[in-house]
Amino acid sequence: MSDAIIEEDDTLAKLTLDVLRDRFAAEDSSGERAPGTHVSDLIFPRKAWLGKHTPAVKLSDDECIYFIAGRAHHEIIEALIAEGKMREVKLEWNDIHGTVDAVRETPVEIKTSRSGTDHDASEVPGHYILQLGMYCAMFVPEAKESIGTILILFLKVKKKSIFGGRQRQKPKLRSYTIRFQDLDHIRQVMLARKAMLEGDVAPPKDLCEPWLCGSCRFWHNECEGRDDAWA
Numbered sequence: 758m759s760d761a762i763i764e765e766d767d768t769l770a771k772l773t774l775d776v777l778r779d780r781f782a783a784e785d786s787s788g789e790r791a792p793g794t795h796v797s798d799l800i801f802p803r804k805a806w807l808g809k810h811t812p813a814v815k816l817s818d819d820e821c822i823y824f825i826a827g828r829a830h831h832e833i834i835e836a837l838i839a840e841g842k843m844r845e846v847k848l849e850w851n852d853i854h855g856t857v858d859a860v861r862e863t864p865v866e867i868k869t870s871r872s873g874t875d876h877d878a879s880e881v882p883g884h885y886i887l888q889l890g891m892y893c894a895m896f897v898p899e900a901k902e903s904i905g906t907i908l909i910l911f912l913k914v915k916k917k918s919i920f921g922g923r924q925r926q927k928p929k930l931r932s933y934t935i936r937f938q939d940l941d942h943i944r945q946v947m948l949a950r951k952a953m954l955e956g957d958v959a960p961p962k963d964l965c966e967p968w969l970c971g972s973c974r975f976w977h978n979e980c981e982g983r984d985d986a987w988a
């Protein structure tokens with residue numbers, strides 16, 4: 758409307774983030790989570806270790822927003838692919854707990870990505886593959902090999918517009934079948950990382966990925982400039 762006066766005012770956005778931040782923290786400490794190590798902790802163990810040892814550090818705004826986006830899409834897609842039957846299947850192996858998003862004969866993991874491009878099979882992020890591999894390793898604990906599926910909702914893939922060639926961003930849903938050929942190796946990685954999480958020293962930074970640091974609440978006080986910091 759031409760007579761509307763618009764002013765920037767972040768009050769409501771900040772209030773919303775504060776409420777959500779407190780809610781996520783309360784969920785974390787509610788005791789609903791099974792005691793022990795969780796697969797999600799094993800993917801970036803330094804971050805998980807710092808979260809456990811410095812619980813007063815709250816989620817950053819970015820982390821909070823990523824959580825919201827991930828959750829909303831997750832619920833919808835899970836319902837679609839699992840038809841309410843084999844959804845959120847709990848797994849346990851060697852006191853490591855995991856909840857795989859769905860099972861359709863083999864584990865299915867669902868991700869939401871803000872990456873600007875959709876990925877061909879060789880570009881599926883390594884931490885997605887590792888997490889699915891851990892679920893496959895737990896799903897049939899004596900199996901040497903297994904297959905799993907990743908379903909990724911890309912929120913904004915760049916597309917050329919048919920009207921004049923300008924790039925536009927569109928969502929896209931893609932799935933990938935992953936064949937794991939050495940599940941015992943994945944089990945060794947799981948046990949090694951579990952031991953790190955239970956130790957007194959923070960796991961090394963190189964088990965995180967540099968892109969993760971930009972939005973991480975631990976960057977300034979725990980990681981930036983430390984001896985084990987990124988070069």
Ligand code: SF4
Pocket residue numbers: 801803804807962965966969970973974975976977979980
């Ligand atoms: S700041 Fe980076 S290295 Fe440190 S915990 Fe966070 S993601 Fe890991």
